[in-house]
Amino acid sequence: xxxxxxxxxxxxxxxxxxxxxxxxxxxxxxxxxxxxxxxxxxxxxxxxxxxxxxxxxxxxxxxxxxxxxxxxxxxxxxxxxxxxxxxxxxxxxxxxxxxxxxxxxxxxxxxxx
Amino acid sequence: xxxxxxxxxxxxxxxxxxxxxxxxxxxxxxxxxxxxxxxxxxxxxxxxxxxxxxxxxxxxxxxxxxxxxxxxxxxxxxxxxxxxxxxxxxxxxxxxxxxxxxxxxxxxxxxxxxx
Numbered sequence: 001x002x003x004x005x006x007x008x009x010x011x012x013x014x015x016x017x018x019x020x021x022x023x024x025x026x027x028x029x030x031x032x033x034x035x036x037x038x039x040x041x042x043x044x045x046x047x048x049x050x051x052x053x054x055x056x057x058x059x060x061x062x063x064x065x066x067x068x069x070x071x072x073x074x075x076x077x078x079x080x081x082x083x084x085x086x087x088x089x090x091x092x093x094x095x096x097x098x099x100x101x102x103x104x105x106x107x108x109x110x111x112x113x
Numbered sequence: 114x115x116x117x118x119x120x121x122x123x124x125x126x127x128x129x130x131x132x133x134x135x136x137x138x139x140x141x142x143x144x145x146x147x148x149x150x151x152x153x154x155x156x157x158x159x160x161x162x163x164x165x166x167x168x169x170x171x172x173x174x175x176x177x178x179x180x181x182x183x184x185x186x187x188x189x190x191x192x193x194x195x196x197x198x199x200x201x202x203x204x205x206x207x208x209x210x211x212x213x214x215x216x217x218x219x220x221x222x223x224x225x226x227x228x
Contacts, residue, residue: 034217049216
């Protein structure tokens with residue numbers, strides 16, 4: 001089955017700096033890669049996703065890049081703010097079942113004021 | 114709010130108790146999921162229901178029993194649990210309009226502690 005590795009497990013940045021979280025996946029047939037943000041006491045919330053027919057997608061301060069050849073994708077947050085502090089999860093779909101999301105182990109992002 | 118609610122938010126139970134977790138989605142979705150989130154581990158998919166039919170069971174022990182009476186409600190019945198079952202249990206829903214567009218929306222979770 002699919003295996004998703006996520007790094008780093010913890011990340012601290014100064015407010016205003018950029019943050020980058022990286023994930024690799026094992027199943028070359030995976031074609032959908034969402035990113036979720038989980039704040040304390042809440043469930044994961046989708047913040048951005050990318051599909052295998054594009055290499056990059058942006059939404060204001062958040063961007064995701066996908067390299068299908070290398071089987072990795074990354075989340076980029078620019079101009080970080082304290083409210084960006086949360087746990088971020090990447091996920092990928094294995095072939096044949098878009099519902100079977102395989103999640104990475106999460107990155108605790110702390111934005112220092 | 115995501116439109117997915119879960120009750121109770123916190124639950125403490127002994128190993129011999131029987132309890133149930135409830136999930137309700139107000140999004141008109143036709144697929145619902147149970148996930149287990151343990152500390153320092155990725156989210157683990159437990160069960161998937163599509164149009165009220167169970168389509169996935171990821172080798173979950175029989176002490177966890179799901180029930181989906183309609184497309185808006187999902188239950189997880191618990192009995193004779195073990196302390197290692199203590200975790201955050203998350204419910205999610207999605208719309209099965211296309212295999213490539215079913216974004217999953219999560220509820221806030223139930224924090225379960227088994228004594």
